[in-house]
Amino acid sequence: xxxxxxxxxxxxxxxxxxxxxxxxxxxxxxxxxxxxxxxxxxxxxxxxxxxxxxxxxxxxxxxxxxxxxxxxxxxxxxxxxxxxxxxxxxxxxxxxxxxxxxxxxxxxxxxxxxxxxxxxxxxxxxxxxxxxxxxxxxxxxxxxxxxxxxxxxxxxxxxxxxxxxxxxxxxxxxxxxxxxxxxxxxxxxxxxxxxxxxxxxxxxxxxxxxxxx
Amino acid sequence: xxxxxxxxxxxxxxxxxxxxxxxxxxxxxxxxxxxxxxxxxxxxxxxxxxxxxxxxxxxxxxxxxxxxxxxxxxxxxxxxxxxxxxxxxxxxxxxxxxxxxxxxxxxxxxxxxxxxxxxxxxxxxxxxxxxxxxxxxxxxxxxxx
Numbered sequence: 433x434x435x436x437x438x439x440x441x442x443x444x445x446x447x448x449x450x451x452x453x454x455x456x457x458x459x460x461x462x463x464x465x466x467x468x469x470x471x472x473x474x475x476x477x478x479x480x481x482x483x484x485x486x487x488x489x490x491x492x493x494x495x496x497x498x499x500x501x502x503x504x505x506x507x508x509x510x511x512x513x514x515x516x517x518x519x520x521x522x523x524x525x526x527x528x529x530x531x532x533x534x535x536x537x538x539x540x541x542x543x544x545x546x547x548x549x550x551x552x553x554x555x556x557x558x559x560x561x562x563x564x565x566x567x568x569x570x571x572x573x574x575x576x577x578x579x580x581x582x583x584x585x586x587x588x589x590x591x592x593x594x595x596x597x598x599x600x601x602x603x604x605x606x607x608x609x610x611x612x613x614x615x616x617x618x619x620x621x622x623x624x625x626x627x628x629x630x631x632x633x634x635x636x637x638x639x640x641x642x643x644x645x
Numbered sequence: 646x647x648x649x650x651x652x653x654x655x656x657x658x659x660x661x662x663x664x665x666x667x668x669x670x671x672x673x674x675x676x677x678x679x680x681x682x683x684x685x686x687x688x689x690x691x692x693x694x695x696x697x698x699x700x701x702x703x704x705x706x707x708x709x710x711x712x713x714x715x716x717x718x719x720x721x722x723x724x725x726x727x728x729x730x731x732x733x734x735x736x737x738x739x740x741x742x743x744x745x746x747x748x749x750x751x752x753x754x755x756x757x758x759x760x761x762x763x764x765x766x767x768x769x770x771x772x773x774x775x776x777x778x779x780x781x782x783x784x785x786x787x788x789x790x
Contacts, residue, residue, distance in 0.1 A: 471786040472769050476779055485754070485779020491772040498781070507771050526782045529720035529749040532706035534670035536753060537714040571670055571690040645710050 472507040474498065475522050535569050537645030542600060544638040546583065549595040552635070563607050566644060574614045574644045576600050581637040582621050582630045594618030600640045665692035666730040667711040671718065675702025698726045701748065713739060715755030715765070723748020732757055744768040750783045752776070 476498040478484045489496040489505040496505035496514050502522055504515040523530065540562045542555040551559060566572055578597030580589040597616035604614050626636045669676075669691040676687040679698040685691075687699070693709050701707055701723045708718040713732040719725050724746040732739035737760035743750075745767065757764040758778050765776040769785050 468786075468789050470770055470788045471784075472771055473784045474769075474772070474774060474781060475783075476781045479753075479780055485781075486777035487779060487781045488775040488777070489772050490775070505772070512771075522782065525784065526720065526749055526751060528706045529718050529723075529751045529782065532671045532673065532708040532718035532720070533751050533753070534708040534710045534716045534718065536716060537710060537755075569670075571668070573668070645714060 469510045470507060471509075473504055473525075474506075475502055475504040475517055475526075477501065477522065537643070540565075540642040540644070542640045542642070543635060544596055544640070546581070546633060546635075546638060547592070549592070549599040559603060562642065563603065566604065566609065566642075567607060569644065572609065572613060572644050574604060574609065574642060576604075576614060576616045577623075577641045577643070578616070578618045579623055579625070579637060579639050579641070580621050581634045582624070582628055582632050584631075586620055590618055590620035592618075593620045596638075596640050600642065665712070666695050666727065666732070667693035667709045669693060669707060670710050670716075671706070671708030673706045674704035674721070676700070676705045676707040693727065695727060695730045698724060700724050711741070711755060713737070713741070713755035713757045715741065715753060715758070717743070717750060717752045719745075719751075720749035723750065725750060736760070739764055741765040742768070745783050745785050746770065747785045747787045749785075751780075752782070753780045754778055 474487060474489050476484060476487050478501040484499060484501050486497065486499040489498065491505070491507065491512050494512050498505060502517045502519060504517045506513055506515050542559060542562070543552045544550060544555070545552055566574070576597045578593035578595070580593050594616070597618055601611070601614050601616050605611050621637070624637045625639060626634050628634050628637065669687050669689055672687050672689055677700045678685045678687045678691070678693065679700055680694065680696070687707060699707060699709065699719055701719055701721055703721050706718065706720050708716065710716045711730070711732070712734065725748070726744045726746065728744055729740055729742040737756045739757035741757060741764060750767070752767065754765055754776050758776055762777045763775060767774045767776065767783065769783060
């Protein structure tokens with residue numbers, strides 16, 4: 433008798449211990465698949481000098497020629513169309529990318545007193561502005577090229593042009609630009625900004641060009 | 646003649662650019678260059694090579710200056726592939742193909758576009774853009790839920 437009762441208990445225990453099979457009838461409501469379509473915008477901007485270039489957008493068989501400031505080509509909700517955006521709209525929508533845009537590569541010119549590596553008074557004033565502009569650049573690559581006019585003999589001018597370039601490099605290093613980022617070259621009287629005959633005192637040829645990017 | 650000399654001088658002087666097509670000039674937040682299957686953290690001054698892909702995180706932005714003086718930048722959540730780039734600093738001939746998979750892009754075209762108007766092309770998932778010497782911005786929002 434006892435054996436039977438115990439046996440029954442063991443059987444019952446086994447039944448209750450058995451894991452409840454997972455409910456398989458749970459109905460997952462079908463999720464509405466709202467697939468946002470591809471969305472694109474292309475906008476032409478005016479350059480700082482006011483000029484606006486052209487971007488031709490070819491989207492499938494459509495061709496959008498953008499050549500006005502803030503003219504746009506858009507793909508929204510599967511629809512492709514041209515649009516006219518405002519300056520503020522574009523600046524806001526692209527603010528982070530526009531902020532990260534590196535300063536444009538540019539060239540500065542400094543002029544010298546005849547036969548020396550001394551800057552003209554005007555260029556001394558200009559130098560301050562140039563140095564301030566260069567300081568704005570996080571990692572500038574700078575090429576300083578010295579030049580002379582055609583007064584004096586060409587070999588002496590080669591030397592003088594190197595001295596001019598080195599003098600300017602010195603100014604750059606003084607404001608903390610690493611010397612490894614500044615390269616110099618002397619071009620003597622080989623690259624006249626204003627073509628002249630030999631032995632012509634031309635102030636515009638006595639110069640240093642600072643190419644920076 | 647003057648220009649040829651100037652250009653030669655420039656290539657000679659710009660030795661730091663040999664082999665590189667560009668250089669990272671700005672990097673904020675998470676910025677990477679994907680190069681041959683590797684993901685390299687992008688830092689200021691780092692060279693950019695042809696076939697690199699510039700990737701930014703949700704807080705990232707980056708700017709690059711190229712050897713032809715074109716500059717570009719990307720905003721957060723962007724993937725930009727520099728698919729083809731070549732520039733001859735003597736003739737100013739070259740080609741520049743980039744592809745924005747997603748995110749935002751700002752571009753100022755450089756010398757090669759001045760030389761030949763079809764030199765630069767930017768692709769998006771839906772379009773291909775021909776660039777005729779200009780500044781422009783592009784945004785791609787991928788399909789999603």
